[in-house]
Amino acid sequence: MKLFGLKHCDTCRKAFKALVAAGHQPDFHDVRIDGVEKAYLTKWAKAAGWEKLLNTRSTTWRGLSDKDKANVDEKKAIALMEEHPTLIKRPVIEAKGKVTVGWTKDVEGVHLK
8 A cells, every 4th residue: 555645734634544543554645745657647537537646736836827727737737746746636645546536525435344
């Protein structure tokens, strides 16, 4: 199990703690420090949808130029997230061939069984 997020993100820490309590040993990957390869972003976009993966509510998104935020499609979203990993909605969890984005009750149900 891999958990991709930010070390100082409350939601990522909450997810990590819950996963450990459920007996998992997630491999934590800090997207800000370690970056994210385009291959991961492409795989996640296909599995979860690029619209769900791109965090348009983030401070990073608000700081982008209008040009960067205009006409976003999957290719442009992946390029933006590759350049600005904090645009990735988090946490992204890869486990047992599944990819989940965020930490909602539904995602908890998938990973805390």
